[in-house]
Amino acid sequence: MTAEQQSPDVQPRQILNALRQGRLSRRDFVVRAAVLGFSAAAINAFLVACGGSATSTPATGGATTSTSSSTSKAATSSAASTSATSTSAAASSAGSSSAASGGSSSAASGSSSSSSAAGGSGTPAAAGTPAPGNAKYNLNNPPAVANSSDAKKYSGQKITFYGDTSGIGAELDKAISMKFQQETGVEVQVIPRPQDTNDTYALYQRAFQGQSAGLDVLMIDVVYPAAFAPHLIDLQPKLGDMTKDMLKSIVDNNTVDGHLVAMPYFGDNGFLYYRTDLLQKYGFNAPPKTWDELQQQAKKIMDGEKGSNPNFTGFVFQGKAYEGLTCDALEWIASNGGGLIIENGKVTVDNDKAAAILTTIKGFVNTISPQGVTGYTETETQNTFVGGNAAFARNWPYMYATGVAPESKINGKFDLAPLPIGPSGQKSVGCLGGWQLGVPKYSKVQDAAQEFIRYMCSKEVIKYRAIIGNYVPLYTDVAQDPDVQQAQPYLKVRENIDIVVRPSNGLGEKYNQGSTFFYQGVNQVLTGQDPKRELQQIAQQLQAVVRK
Numbered sequence: 283m284t285a286e287q288q289s290p291d292v293q294p295r296q297i298l299n300a301l302r303q304g305r306l307s308r309r310d311f312v313v314r315a316a317v318l319g320f321s322a323a324a325i326n327a328f329l330v331a332c333g334g335s336a337t338s339t340p341a342t343g344g345a346t347t348s349t350s351s352s353t354s355k356a357a358t359s360s361a362a363s364t365s366a367t368s369t370s371a372a373a374s375s376a377g378s379s380s381a382a383s384g385g386s387s388s389a390a391s392g393s394s395s396s397s398s399a400a401g402g403s404g405t406p407a408a409a410g411t412p413a414p415g416n417a418k419y420n421l422n423n424p425p426a427v428a429n430s431s432d433a434k435k436y437s438g439q440k441i442t443f444y445g446d447t448s449g450i451g452a453e454l455d456k457a458i459s460m461k462f463q464q465e466t467g468v469e470v471q472v473i474p475r476p477q478d479t480n481d482t483y484a485l486y487q488r489a490f491q492g493q494s495a496g497l498d499v500l501m502i503d504v505v506y507p508a509a510f511a512p513h514l515i516d517l518q519p520k521l522g523d524m525t526k527d528m529l530k531s532i533v534d535n536n537t538v539d540g541h542l543v544a545m546p547y548f549g550d551n552g553f554l555y556y557r558t559d560l561l562q563k564y565g566f567n568a569p570p571k572t573w574d575e576l577q578q579q580a581k582k583i584m585d586g587e588k589g590s591n592p593n594f595t596g597f598v599f600q601g602k603a604y605e606g607l608t609c610d611a612l613e614w615i616a617s618n619g620g621g622l623i624i625e626n627g628k629v630t631v632d633n634d635k636a637a638a639i640l641t642t643i644k645g646f647v648n649t650i651s652p653q654g655v656t657g658y659t660e661t662e663t664q665n666t667f668v669g670g671n672a673a674f675a676r677n678w679p680y681m682y683a684t685g686v687a688p689e690s691k692i693n694g695k696f697d698l699a700p701l702p703i704g705p706s707g708q709k710s711v712g713c714l715g716g717w718q719l720g721v722p723k724y725s726k727v728q729d730a731a732q733e734f735i736r737y738m739c740s741k742e743v744i745k746y747r748a749i750i751g752n753y754v755p756l757y758t759d760v761a762q763d764p765d766v767q768q769a770q771p772y773l774k775v776r777e778n779i780d781i782v783v784r785p786s787n788g789l790g791e792k793y794n795q796g797s798t799f800f801y802q803g804v805n806q807v808l809t810g811q812d813p814k815r816e817l818q819q820i821a822q823q824l825q826a827v828v829r830k
Contacts, residue, residue: 419749419765421453424461425742429733436730437467443499443734444485447477450751458746462737468730479503480794486510490722498725499734502544502718504535505786505793508829511538514720518542520732524739528756529714535783536718545739548753549716551781552613552701553772555667555675555685559695560587569674569699571710573617573642576674576702580650583673591671596650598666599676602657603805608784608797609713610676611804614639616711616782618704623800624788629828631800632821639704640804640813647808656808668692676701678715679754679772698772700779712779716756792827799823 427433445455452474459470475482483506489497490513502510518541525533528546536544554576556569560583570576580596587594600606616622620636623629647655654662660677667675668684670691675681685692700710719738721731737743741760747753748766754773755761761773789796803820807813 419746421457421750424458425740425746427462427465427737428740428742429736430465433462433466433468433730433733433737436727436733438469439727439730440469440471441498441727441731441734442471442473442496444475444482444497445472445501447474451753454747454751458738458743459734462734466733468734470734475501483509486513490724493724494722495724495726497722498727498731499738500720500722501547502720504532504549504714504716504718505784505797507536507544507718507720508538508787508790509793510720511541511543511790513722513724514543515723515725515728516541516543517545517721517732517735521545521736521739524736527741527759529758529781531781531783532714532716532718532756535714535787538787544718544720545735546756547717547719547739548744548747549714549756549781550679550754551712551714551776551779552609552676552678553698553712553775554701555677555681555696555698557583557673557692557695558697560673569697570702573614573639573702573704577642577646577650580673584650587673593671595652595666595672597646597674597676598651598655598658598663598672600658600660600663601647601651601655601805601808602659603802604659605797605801606659607801607804609715611640611801612782612784613676613701613711613713614643614704616780617701617707619706619708620704622782622785624785624796624824624828627788627828627830629821629824631824632817635704635706637813637817638706640807640817642704644807644810644813656805667696679752679770682772698775700775709780710778711782712776714781714783716754788829789824789827790829792829796824796827799827 443455443459445459446452452472455472459472462468463470476485482501482503486497486500486502490510507514518537522542524545525542529549532546532549533542536542536546554569561567561569561579564579564583564586566579570579576597584594584596600610612623615631615636618635618639620633620639621630623631647653652666658666660681663675663677664681664684666672667677668681668690679698682698684690685696687693701712703710719735721728721735725731741757744753744755744757745760745763745766748755748760748763749769752770754770754776755766760766761776767773784793785796786793800820803816803823807816
């Protein structure tokens with residue numbers, strides 16, 4: 283992406299073209315469009331016009347940027363296929379929207395259209411613009427390198443960093459890398475990883491198979507540390523102390539056979555979105571704390587709203603047979619005390635508590651949820667809720683951006699809460715999405731790479747990224763920082779949520795296969811099959827691929 287395309291004052295039509303041509307992710311389009319003042323209707327219209335997957339990613343990982351120069355190498359990319367007529371109409375509608383006055387600081391990284399279903403680079407903060415109330419934080423002023431004296435030992439060495447794909451994430455990568463280089467003398471070459479997580483996975487696998495020394499620091503999706511563990515160095519000896527204030531669940535996820543193979547970088551999790559105005563209108567004092575309460579509230583609100591809005595529904599979520607359903611269903615099962623699918627190397631998903639909650643959610647379909655929810659991804663969920671056609675929704679923090687867009691139908695009329703719990707549950711849970719940083723065993727500059735990670739994952743940089751880019755911090759004390767919570771108000775809600783991780787550690791290189799077994803089986807339940815029978819089959823399938 284060129285400097286002009288990444289500028290905060292980029293023209294609306296340039297952003298629209300970037301999305302249509304595959305140079306901007308759907309998440310980045312949503313948050314940038316919200317900052318520029320696009321109406322929610324215009325945002326949704328253009329997303330619909332561009333169809334399902336907005337981008338095609340280059341196998342080589344995108345454009346190369348060295349912090350020692352201002353040149354960049356163009357990457358090859360095939361444009362997404364769209365309807366010219368509908369795209370042109372959407373572009374005209376969105377392009378006519380007036381720009382918002384001032385910055386908007388509201389959403390975190392969103393969901394991926396690939397294997398992760400979460401944890402991308404989309405953020406609502408305008409690049410280079412100080413966050414409201416935090417004038418000292420801006421894109422051109424990254425924190426000082428506290429470990430510069432140690433890092434200077436490797437001055438003159440060159441690190442290749444596979445970082446974020448586009449948008450504010452890529453801009454932050456370059457700004458922070460430049461700061462590190464200036465204060466340490468270690469050159470950092472920033473290469474955007476492929477946008478699709480599956481393409482990133484394939485790129486890394488090819489490099490590992492060839493034992494390539496050309497990759498020194500890698501962004502790694504939350505579900506792949508165990509899969510890549512044989513090819514990553516143990517960060518524990520040098521960086522292990524940094525994890526003591528981080529979420530234990532993500533540290534455990536990144537620890538494989540006693541080795542810390544990836545350093546937690548940023549993450550997000552599922553929330554319950556709800557219409558504050560409608561809860562008040564129908565006499566509810568608080569959002570639902572249990573799934574039964576959600577069903578009761580959704581039904582009453584839906585029955586009352588259907589007369590004036592036939593398209594109105596009660597609750598929407600990610601019900602399609604894809605990775606997003608793995609996240610949703612893990613939350614359902616864990617919220618009812620049904621476990622985490624695979625625990626300590628044992629498949630635990632086939633149990634009565636899991637079957638009971640799947641029976642409950644199955645009962646939502648075609649009652650408080652539309653029948654078509656079994657084909658919903660994050661996009662359909664967002665379009666329905668932000669379009670004013672649902673009382674409740676499960677989604678990632680990134681949806682906050684479109685909800686607070688200046689012309690959003692629900693602006694000022696919604697909030698976030700922890701997801702409900704089941705009758706056998708103890709606390710609300712949220713499935714973790716996000717990214718980590720790791721160092722391949724084949725790197726020739728492993729010590730310099732670890733000093734770079736020490737800086738990138740320092741509390742100072744994580745706070746900076748949280749305020750400038752709205753990346754959700756994994757340090758508990760940083761998440762509680764008043765400046766960070768001002769930028770990300772939903773973090774206060776997160777304090778009441780148990781963060782759970784998908785069974786990537788238990789599946790290792792077989793994660794994609796195991797997740798497919800799981801979400802296909804759960805989708806069968808949602809479309810009418812017996813939960814107990816499907817869970818038995820899922821368990822049998824997982825048993826064949828679980829990491830021994």
